[in-house]
Amino acid sequence: MKCSEEEREYLRVLVQTHSANVMDPSRDYFLESRLRAVVRKMGLAGIRELIALLRHRPEGSLHRTVVEAMTINETSFFRDGFPFARMEENLIPRLIQARRPQRRLRFWSAACSSGQEAYSLAILLTEHFPELQDWDVRIFGTDLSQVMIERARAGVYSDLEVARGLPTTLRDRYAMHVGNGWNLLPEIRSMCSFTRLNLCAPLPLLPVFDGILLRNVMLYISAEDRAHLLRRMHRQLAPDGFLFLGCSEQLPPDMGIFEMRVEDNVYYYSPKI
């Protein structure tokens, strides 16, 4: 049975409170289809029974499961191409130059989904910058969804997921065929670590990053939460570091703490000093 408007509103508030994601009513079909999967998994009679349980239980893992089930996890290897081209051609060479004394680089794939973004960067660094082999290079991937974090940690992707963005030459060099798809090689997986983290809750102690990819997550969150989130990103970014947003995302107009840079028609941001 379908939920009532009042139940849908309860769910929208639950999702927004715990993830800052705004569930637009035009996405109600999505809300119900994702909930049906949770209902099936829990062996419940229907969505209304699930909502009744949510309302009567103290907030805990069931609420978290429901909130995480509402996230949109669309991603792919080398998504949009051009940010990776800019990193390869300009941004990483400049960082290597600047970090030569420390021989240390830190990157953050914030909202990493199932990990393809972090692994694309690991592959790019390995493929094009062999001198980094004996540097201390780490890529942190974080996401609200524990299910996605576990997928990212496993580093196993289906033929279809691999075909979406990973060229066969790189696939054959950096992944091995396993029963149901491709597993990235330990040399790539060991550059990345994945942790569940809500970007809109107070952040734990994190390193200062040389590059942050905050792509295709801001579009799901409210304007007010976006501004908070960007201020946090600013605090986590080295003065000469870079921030990429998704290609349909922009900084709010009053966000004067970042400077927009354009190189070969590609936009990225750096902290304003």
Ligand SMILES: C[S@@+](CC[C@H](N)C(=O)[O-])C[C@H]1O[C@@H](n2cnc3c(N)ncnc32)[C@H](O)[C@@H]1O
């Ligand atoms: C569309 S995916 C983007 C993945 C990747 N960055 C890309 O561009 O391909 C959005 C991801 O943001 C995550 N997300 C949504 N709200 C979040 C929050 N408050 N904190 C952390 N991650 C969040 C979702 O779980 C989802 O995996």
